Amino acid sequence: MQNDFTHNGIRTHRARILLGAIAFLFGILGIRLYMLQIAEWEQYRIKSEKNTMQPVIVQANRGLIRDRNGIILVDNRPSYNISVIPPRFLANIEKGKCNGLLERLGQIVDLPCETIKEKLQSHNRYFYDPVNLKLDVDFEAVSIIEENRYDFPGVEIQIEPRRGYPIFDNPSAVSTEFSHVQHNVSHAQHNVSRSFPLAPHTLGYIGLINASQYSRLKTEGYRYDDRIGKRGIERMFEDRMRGHKGVKYIEVNAKGREVGSFPEKTDPPIPGEDLWLTIDWRVQHAAEHAFADSMRGSLVAMHPQSGEIIAIVSKPGFHPRSIRDPKAWQLLQTDPSKPLLNRSLKGEYPPASVFKMITSIAALDQGILRADEYRLRPCTGGMVFGDRRFRCHNKKGCGPINLRQALVKSCDVFFYQLGLKVGIDDWHRYAAMFKFGELTNIDIALGGDGEARGLLPDHAYYKQRHGFLAGGNMLNLTIGQGELLATPLQVVRYTSALATGQLPTPHVIKGAQVEPTSLPISEEVIKTVQSIMVDVVNSPGGTGHRARLPDMVVAGKTGTAQNPHGEDHAWFVAYAPAENPRIAIAVIVENGGSGGRVAAPIAQKTLEAYFEHAVPKQKRTNELFIVNNR
Template sequence: MNERELRLRLRVLQAALLAIAVVFVGRLAYLQLLRGDVYRLRAEAQALKRIVVHPVRGNIYDRFGVPLVESTPAFTISVVPAEFPLERTPLLAMLLELPEPWLRKQLQEARRAAPFVPLRLVRDAEFRFIAAVEEHWTELPGVQVEIEPKRHYLTQLRLAHVLGYVREVSPQHLEQLGDRYRPGDPIGHSGVEASFEPFLRGEKGYRFVAVDALGQPVARFNEGRSDIPPQAGFDLYLGIDAHLQQTAEQLLEGKRGAIVALDPQTGEVLAMVSKPDFVPDSLSGRKAVQYFPQLLSDPERPLLNRAIQALYAPGSTWKMLVALAALQEGLISPQTQLLCAGGFTYGGRLFRCHHAHGSVNLRRAIQVSCNTFFYQLGLRVGLDRMHQYGQLFGFGRPTGIDLPGERGGILPSRSFYDQRYGKGRWNEGGRAVNLGIGQGELSVTPLQMAVYAAALGTGVIRQPHVVRAIYNKRTQQLQPQAYAEYPVPIRAEVLELIRDAMYDVVNTPGGTALSAQLPGIAVCGKTGTAQNPHGQDHAWFIGFAPRENPRIAFCVLVENAGFGGAVAAPIARELLRSFFFRASPEQVQLPPPQRSGNL
């Protein structure tokens, strides 16, 4: 090889080395300058973490499409117990203004039960807590700030016992529900929030991220292509009329009791109020920690839905059922007259009436609420028939409303008395006399009485319900809900006579509810004053309007208020005024529902 060839080869080698160097430097510059952040994050990442993305809970609307409840984003501070060193507990407690012993106990219990499930410490966190955590994040491994949906109530309505509230799932719920819920998950605890929880809650999503040694996210895994998006919950459309509901709440403010208004043609609940009540917004977010214990300890029991859970003697509102049974069975005729001299003596005991009404027929007896007439009629009807007809109208069992916790009341039977007092140790006649005016062991809910009033007006028992339809966000269809109904097996002329008598109660001189008159509207109703062994009598008024093709049926119950005609009837009048004399918006149109014949 001569010198010339050697130089040529050397130059080729130099050029090749230079090209390699240029490529190497170029690649290094690309990695450092353009992709440096990506590879730095990958280098810092120690593991993959699956982060739960909570779905947006479904919204709730009234019958006219007025929004009642929605979900809004809120910050939650949580900690993964397995990643958090317990010696940092004092710092975390100080930053979040939490009691250190309580926080340490929570962390220790979570480490044993679910060490890798985030323990939520502060929901709806204020910005100052977020800033404090971010400032000390290097000292707080496993502590994270999440965005979760929070329930927000959009109107001035309470609707507390209808809507219910959402809280963290309890340990008892977790045992029953299995893997769909983890500690800290929100769940409906009462009202439609509870009974329609499977529809409202949606489906969780998951986000996969790379985390560093402190458990802090540093990069999205696979650029987010492996993430599973959450699915939003379905929306509910209620039968509630927000305007009527607001009126009912105002009418019962400062009292104890309940108001229920139904559409007698469908069974939809137009309004339902129980007082005292609570503020649903205060059970959502950070206020709930202090507010909920106050509700539990309140002697007025604001969490109790008196419309479906409290039991009362129906008093004179029961008299129409006794009258129906007597007429249907042929025990009396519309012309039958019974004497009222101010009371009725049976078994050596005087059962008193509030007046001496003289000789009265059935229609007049209902109009003036003559106890003496119904003492005698109760005796003729007897215990067994009264139980039979009570069952026809749904007493003694829950109505089947789509709200949790409904009670069925007590409809006394022969076996009931045998069990309570022993066979042969109770007086059947005396019990029938007392039941004739709706007293004794008989107990009902205000909702049952509203259903009873609706059935008297239409001749049909319809299952009461709050939810009209569910909006399926996956199919984008509004799905009407099906509910049961059945005709009451009472002759038409019998029902007509009862309606005439209830019309007289409100509109004919001498009636006990003249204070419920509403010009231009034929209101039919019945007052009741139920004896209360624990204090002043309870005031009832039930009814429907108008007389022909009724559009609303109602029950008003005011605890310890005295006479139904003086207290409950005027409340009902104002409720009806709100319903009939206002311009109503167009309600949401639904496809025709499929109805069932059984309750």
């Protein structure tokens, strides 16, 4: 048998072959070493003696982040770091004492001398690599050190590009290469006065690379003191935005001190790609302005046909630069209001009455009743089901009521009855058409920080959890309460689908468009629901009247989600103009109370800003014309 393995002769034979292979490989190494060290020794010896050339990294400019019109949201600004090359610095100070050079330096950088010593000691791996003493120092300290260079051996000033937020840092200097929007920019300037840069959750931030990232990425050109995208867009598009570092060569003497340069050998850095977003900064700004910083919640505005996100707000906000201050960062991380959480993608809330359109669509599409039929029992302010009384938010009762009025007044008792008629299976089927309980696959969540899935319970869910589906569960679901959970992003996608009849895929990066999918619901039904949503805002006594715009028809729906842990969550969804929707919006204010009172005005201000800035006047009058001739 050919592989009689225990036969020693065959083993020896194979071992000889393997030994031959080893000898061959080592032969290659040996010959190469012989060539380098013996044959070409002279040449390399000279190179080594003349090896006065040291490469210095030239950082590549990180790509900018621009809004849909090219206005710069995030750019790079120079910042100054004071650093020390330990051996050169330590050679000039007395051991164990805090006087002379150390003391002076300590005063300039405003650090106790013990801290400086600690920093120098903790970094003994790369001797000649500068150790940062203080980052982002002011220009005064820089000039003192520059002027007295020879008094500070081993102390260096390094310029490092930092992320800047021009609209926030320097509102009066917001300039643009796009002349047609320039007018609007200056118009909005006076009220740029917020405490945080725009959309910090979505744009994300960069921070110092950590040890394990470094060891994984060092082969890709990262250094241990590089900055890397940590969250949001900065993290997701790190590879596109970071660019490629350049290198220049300087001449150093035997002690490693710079004495000249080699300009012809410079390999310039390749700047990173700019990212263009679908966000419109003016709308974003207006939305963040309308949404007080003291509130918690989220706002997402989207172009309903294409899924382009126009504004995306999560409150409370934070300043991306806080990551550089460990104490401030610690506070942010432990803050009970979770300012770092991107609520638009990761906040899960019961959608409340906003969800009543699902029950309505299911009922209409299944032919259970027509929108103007008075078939269900009148509302008396509550309804007894099983051994419990389920209340209507209108304690006085809504009286005899049809579907249209029930949605406009958001009558709970009507929907309790309707929900029971529709049943959980059909209700679930229609809700699933709008992809509740499914990821939206927004481009900034894929492979990034992720998004929440929400929860759309079906019959099986209750069977598994409780063994059976109680009627009471269905009553809660039909008004968007109970176990049901959705993210603001899912809700705005649903609103868009109501506005257009098609379900778009939301995205933030310009050009990442995905074709919307059609809903298998009859056009008639969608039209009916749309007309009711117009009434919610525009009819007298409509719950959404605070979202009205003077020269345009807005369609919307309020929601007030009961919350066992405190005040109700306020919801409002809307789209406008009703006839030819250009923007869909969802607002939630945590513990805000009534949706119509709290959330609708925020939506209204955002819509107003959108039509003020983003839609050319000409077009608006045309649309108005259509709307008025309805």
